[in-house]
Structure formats: structure tokens, C-alpha cells
Amino acid sequence: MKIRFFLPFLLLGFFAGSLKAEPSALQLTLPATWYGAPGVPVSLYYDNVVLTEKPEDYRFEISCDIGASEAKRWTVTPADKDTGDHAMEVTVKDREGKVLDHAKTVLRVAPKNAGVGRELKLLIVGDSLTAATIYPNEIGRLLSLEGNPKWAMLSDNRPGSAGPGVAHEGYGGWTWAAFLSREEPKPERTPDGKAWKKRTSPFLFPGKDGKLELDIPRYLREVCGGQAPDVVTFLLGINDCFGANPNDPKLMDKTIDASLDNAEKLIAAFRAAAPKAVFAVGLTTPPNSREEGFEANYKGKYHRWGWKRIQHRLVQLMIERLGNREGHGIRLVPTELNLDPVDGFPANNGVHPNAVGYKEIGASFYSWLKVWLATAQLPPATPAVTASATEIPAVTKAMQDAVEQHEVAGAVTLVASPDKILHLSAAGHADITENKPLRDDALFWIASMTKPLTASAILMLQDERKLSVNDPVAKYVPELAALKTADGKPGNLTLKDLLTHTSGMAEASPEQSLKAKTLADLIPAYLQPLKFEPGTKWQYCQSGINTLGRIIEIVSGKSLPDFFQERLLGPLGMKDTSFYPNPNQIARLAKSFKLSDGKLEEAPLNPLVDLARPDRFPAANGGLFSTARDYARFCRMLLNHGALDGRRYLSPEAVAQMSAIQTGDIHTGFTEGNGWGLGCCVVRQPQGVTAMLSPGTFGHGGAYGTQAWIDPVKQRIYILMVQRTNFGNGDASEVRRAFQTAAAEALDGKPVK
Numbered sequence: 001m002k003i004r005f006f007l008p009f010l011l012l013g014f015f016a017g018s019l020k021a022e023p024s025a026l027q028l029t030l031p032a033t034w035y036g037a038p039g040v041p042v043s044l045y046y047d048n049v050v051l052t053e054k055p056e057d058y059r060f061e062i063s064c065d066i067g068a069s070e071a072k073r074w075t076v077t078p079a080d081k082d083t084g085d086h087a088m089e090v091t092v093k094d095r096e097g098k099v100l101d102h103a104k105t106v107l108r109v110a111p112k113n114a115g116v117g118r119e120l121k122l123l124i125v126g127d128s129l130t131a132a133t134i135y136p137n138e139i140g141r142l143l144s145l146e147g148n149p150k151w152a153m154l155s156d157n158r159p160g161s162a163g164p165g166v167a168h169e170g171y172g173g174w175t176w177a178a179f180l181s182r183e184e185p186k187p188e189r190t191p192d193g194k195a196w197k198k199r200t201s202p203f204l205f206p207g208k209d210g211k212l213e214l215d216i217p218r219y220l221r222e223v224c225g226g227q228a229p230d231v232v233t234f235l236l237g238i239n240d241c242f243g244a245n246p247n248d249p250k251l252m253d254k255t256i257d258a259s260l261d262n263a264e265k266l267i268a269a270f271r272a273a274a275p276k277a278v279f280a281v282g283l284t285t286p287p288n289s290r291e292e293g294f295e296a297n298y299k300g301k302y303h304r305w306g307w308k309r310i311q312h313r314l315v316q317l318m319i320e321r322l323g324n325r326e327g328h329g330i331r332l333v334p335t336e337l338n339l340d341p342v343d344g345f346p347a348n349n350g351v352h353p354n355a356v357g358y359k360e361i362g363a364s365f366y367s368w369l370k371v372w373l374a375t376a377q378l379p380p381a382t383p384a385v386t387a388s389a390t391e392i393p394a395v396t397k398a399m400q401d402a403v404e405q406h407e408v409a410g411a412v413t414l415v416a417s418p419d420k421i422l423h424l425s426a427a428g429h430a431d432i433t434e435n436k437p438l439r440d441d442a443l444f445w446i447a448s449m450t451k452p453l454t455a456s457a458i459l460m461l462q463d464e465r466k467l468s469v470n471d472p473v474a475k476y477v478p479e480l481a482a483l484k485t486a487d488g489k490p491g492n493l494t495l496k497d498l499l500t501h502t503s504g505m506a507e508a509s510p511e512q513s514l515k516a517k518t519l520a521d522l523i524p525a526y527l528q529p530l531k532f533e534p535g536t537k538w539q540y541c542q543s544g545i546n547t548l549g550r551i552i553e554i555v556s557g558k559s560l561p562d563f564f565q566e567r568l569l570g571p572l573g574m575k576d577t578s579f580y581p582n583p584n585q586i587a588r589l590a591k592s593f594k595l596s597d598g599k600l601e602e603a604p605l606n607p608l609v610d611l612a613r614p615d616r617f618p619a620a621n622g623g624l625f626s627t628a629r630d631y632a633r634f635c636r637m638l639l640n641h642g643a644l645d646g647r648r649y650l651s652p653e654a655v656a657q658m659s660a661i662q663t664g665d666i667h668t669g670f671t672e673g674n675g676w677g678l679g680c681c682v683v684r685q686p687q688g689v690t691a692m693l694s695p696g697t698f699g700h701g702g703a704y705g706t707q708a709w710i711d712p713v714k715q716r717i718y719i720l721m722v723q724r725t726n727f728g729n730g731d732a733s734e735v736r737r738a739f740q741t742a743a744a745e746a747l748d749g750k751p752v753k
Helices: 134-143 176-181 216-222 249-273 291-298 304-322 355-373 393-404 447-463 478-482 495-499 510-515 519-526 542-556 560-572 628-639 652-659 734-748
Strands: 033-036 042-045 059-063 073-076 084-093 099-109 119-126 150-153 196-198 204-206 212-214 231-235 278-282 330-333 385-387 410-416 421-431 593-596 599-602 674-676 681-683 698-701 707-711 716-721
Touching: 033 042, 033 355, 042 355, 119 134, 119 355, 134 150, 134 355, 176 249, 204 216, 216 249, 231 249, 231 355, 249 278, 249 304, 278 355, 291 304, 304 330, 330 355, 393 410, 393 421, 393 734, 410 628, 410 734, 421 628, 447 495, 447 542, 447 560, 447 628, 447 652, 447 698, 447 707, 478 519, 495 542, 510 519, 519 542, 542 560, 560 628, 628 652, 628 707, 628 716, 707 734, 716 734
Parallel strands: 033 099, 119 150, 119 231, 231 278, 278 330
Antiparallel strands: 042 073, 059 084, 084 099, 204 212, 385 421, 410 421, 410 716, 593 599, 674 681, 681 698, 698 707, 707 716
């Protein structure tokens, strides 16, 4: 039971985070310590540390051996020589010079190279201030400067505005309670698929009874690739307490205490899942100093002075309850000090900063991180290999060997089971010329690995009884009814013929393909004699798959990219999978190389997916770009018989039909011992490069050597991401064989025969 004493008008004074003997109406409130880093400006804004509507009516005197006082703040840009602790005393006087309040704190400045040569895994959690992505970007920018650790931000939420490597769990309007329990029955993404409009808490997963429950270990396994964060930052509290009554101290404290109860529950859940992690809680940020900002937002319903009183009390109780909790892994970050309440906000918003203010928040978190890094025991960085906590060392070594032998510039490998990632690592370089290491979130052109998604879209429509794979193609594309063999036999093509590459359709010329802006534009190019009677031979056929893409558009009434996004990519959380990557995704694209005279030389992408041509048609046969982690989400859905994370995408019957051999005894594929399913290759008799796979394994490769294979017997997924143009036959590459062999031997505990 919490017992507190209340004085009129909240006359509670705080001194370096503790109650003062003589309360002051100004309630000067400072944390015991705040933080700086060399070269990064930090400030203490006077309006943010006292409870008054008119800070200009008071004189603020700062005693410190570094820094300088200005009209509205004390500020410093620490130099290298300033590393260490700097005692500060803040005194507030009235205009006659009478001392009204004073408090002490310590500014702790980090060494410039704190954390260098180490690896840092960071998870950022917050509300709309985090969702804006500006301060996470600033943290990423500062961590990328010289003298910092190799860093990675966990989470698969990477909004379109996120910089390279930046990710977070930030959502507008969210509270501590929302992350504990929010369930959204109809999640909805923004039209571009890059962010959420409505969603369930990312930390909730179905339990044994099918009901959603808080499961941080599963979040770390499935969303973070099995990686535990070193640091989790939180910036929450505005939405939890915004509606509190500032005129009733007891009710206000009750609201704040309920919020902090939820904070402790969420932190405790993270601590149980990641016991070595540190939890950096940002002190809730102050309001815009201008009432008009609140008027623009709230039209008289909420006022600046009301929120100022709530926020000030919230900071006090955060210091009281969460301060001095290092034994529980909790640290306070004084984000409220270093936010300009005037120039850090737009004129028309009460609580959301502008870019200047957001970057000040980022600087506060970064400065704290640098101080923490100075003593943190983090693992050494590995410059050539980026591996997850669930790395299979033999796989990483096999890929590093392939890099050193100039087979590939770099490779991302992933192995997964139905419910988690078993291995994820990156070896080599994304760009040899720039000596840029490959990261495990690198983007790749996956080429024909697009085909299984196209097949899945057809089967989704079949599940909805909007079509059947046995339907004639001409039912949907009447122009193709005229197709005949060279000797005049009617084609009578079915969708199944297109899915199994047994249609005999002719291809569009390179010129026709480059000219096409839509899938519909391609159809006239396919009006050529069939190469053979459908169903009698197997011949890999791009035109058939693109025709299926056009049929998806006709039946659904949506463009192929929109259908993919709304029905597959968005719901599956495949945020980095797209026909048209955005600039931030392109920045993570692994460059393509070809082997020439024993050396790798940079090679351009296929002209059909030239990123400089935004008006190119969405190639159903091979137009997608993706990451290993994204594609694993799709594969896990198929391995789970059409469902993932409590949502069904395909019926079990559709997945069984897709992964069953549909071509009888016809010789198919690019390696021996295979048949063909619907949109994918199926291993009939494992041998050679498939020797480590079980009969019934199904999947697909891509033109530049990418591979994805699903083994339903061993309940395992193998994904290989590389970008080399001249393998000749990527499905039979030694890189694929080495990857799958190393993974299978490590997991099966016996050599591959």
C-alpha cells in the first residue's frame, strides 16, 4: 500500500531525485545523474525542471566546471578531455535574488571510444514519439560514427522512414498497458505496407488454448531471430497519463501509479526473457511551451498547464519508483532535460516535437548508451561475419570458405523450424568495392523465388472458390483461347499447366518485356504457337507464371503488388519484401557480382528489375526483392500447413496440393530426382545437392543463386541468399550444397551420405 502526503498545489520539492526538507512551489526536479558524450551537444532547459507557467520570471544559476548558461538553458558540447563526472548545482531565484529552490546532480561524460570493437543489440519500444522514427534514426546515426560498437536494432518493424539498420516497436497512441495486452482483431497496415495503422501488441502470441498471451521469449525467438537484446529502451507515459486530473493530486497519482505498475510488469517480463539485458527508461518528455500548440491539437479540451503538471509529477514518481533500481537492470535516461520546449516543437502541436526536438531525444539516449558502454561487458565485434545468437558455426564457416574462394561476395543463411529460427548469419560483403560488410537484414533480388508466392496467391483464390487450378486459362484471359501447337492442335491450357511449366507457352522477347508496363501489356506477346502439347513435357516457362499474375489481378480486382501486400506480405509481416523497394531498403541491397577469371566483378541487375525503371511491370515470375528473415516467414507458413501465428492463409489441402508432384513421370527441374508441384520443385529421390533433404522437400531457387527449401519430414527450412549472376545452374551450386550439408549434419548429428 502506497501512502503519500499531499500539500496544496502540489508543493512537493525534489532534490536530485529525493524529497526535500522544505518543499518549494517550483518543485525543482533533477535526476541524480544525467549523461553526455564527446561531440554531442546536451542541454538542461530551465522550463523542463521546474513547475511554473512562466520560467522567464525566475533566474537560474548553474554551477559546473564545464558548459555555459544561456537565456533558456545551460548547455555543453563535451570534449574528449571532459570524460568523467561533473558536479552541478542548480539554484533558482526570484527577480530580487531570493533563493527559491536548489538541487544537485552529476553530468557524467562518456569516453569517446566507449564500446568500440564490441557488438550491441538494441530494442527500442515506445509510442508515437518512437513511431515517428526520427529519434531512432538519430540513435542509429550517432552509433554509426567512429568510436562506437557494431550495432543492430532488433524488431521486424522497419517503417519506410527508417534509416539503414533502424527498427523499433513504436506505435501511435500506445501505452505500457497496450504492450502488455492490446489485441486488435483486424490488424491493418498503411497502404504502402511499411507501417501499422492498427495492430495487436507485438509481444502477444497464441497460448496453448489459442488465446493471446504475453510471450517475450517467443518474440525474441521469432521476431528477433533468437537474439536477446543487450539494451531495451522505453519512451512511454504520455498516453498513459494524459487524461489524469491535474487538479486532484490523489487521483493524478493513482493514474500515474497504475501506469508505472504496468511499466514494471513489462520490464519484469523482458527481464525474465533476457536476464542480462539493461532496461533504459526515458523520463517522459515535457510539453510545448506554447498554449497554442495544445489549442491546435485539442481545441480547448486539454491545456498546456494541465499536462505540464501531470508530466512533472510523472517524472517525479518515475524517479521515485524506478530510480536506484540497477539491481533490477533498470536505468533512467533524462530525456526530459534535453528537449527544447520552444524551438524543439512545432507551433501547432502540444506534445510531439519537431525534427530538432526528436534529435535531442536521440542524443539523450545515445549519451546514456555511451556511458553504459564504457563499463558494459559486450561480446567482441566480428567484422566479416554477423551471426545470430542461434548461429550454427559449421554453416557460417562453410559460407566464409565460399567467400574466401571467391564463389560469392557474401551470403546470408537461415535455417528454421515451424516455430523459430535455428540459425541466421551473414558472411562476406554486400559490396566488395566499398568493403561494406554484409548484414543479415540485407536485401536481395530473389528472382524466381517469387513464383511460390504467385502460386500461393492462386491457391488462396481457389480456397475462396473464385477459381480452380483445373480451369481453362481462356476463362480469365480470352485472348489465349486461340493458342495452338505448331501443327494446329488446340492448346486448351489450364491454370495447372501454367503452374507446373507444362504449358508449352512461348516467351516474350526481351524487347517486349522491357516495353511492358503492366502484366496486361505482356499478354499479346504470348500469342505465339505452343512449343508442345500441354501436359506432355516440362519446360521452364516465364510467360505462364506472368499469365497467372494477370489472372490474379483479373479475379481479385487488385493489382498484383496490392494483392500480395494485402493478403500475403502485410499479414505475414514481410516488411522488406516488395516489387519496388524504397530508398531505405535499396540502401541494404547486396550488390550483384559475376565470377571472371577467378575474381568477382560487379554486375548489374537483370534489366527487367532495373531499379532505375519504376514503371516496370510487377513480374509474377521473378520480380520480388526480399530478406532471409522475411522469406522465412513465408516458408514457415507453408511448413505449418498454411497458417502462422494464429492466422490462416491457405487451407492444409492447398499446401498439400502445392507440394505434391503434379507432373507424373515427366523429367523436370534443374537437378536430378525431382518432380514439379504447383509453382515449386519437389524432391522425389534425394541425390547430389539434395542428398541431405527428405523426399517431399519442396521449394525454389532464383536466377542469382538464392535458394529456399522446405523439408516437411525433418520440419526444417533452408534459405540461402547470395547475388552472383553466372552460376550457370544456381540450384546445383556448390555453395548451396555446402550450406545445406553443414546445416543438416549439425542438426541431424550425422554426416550426409
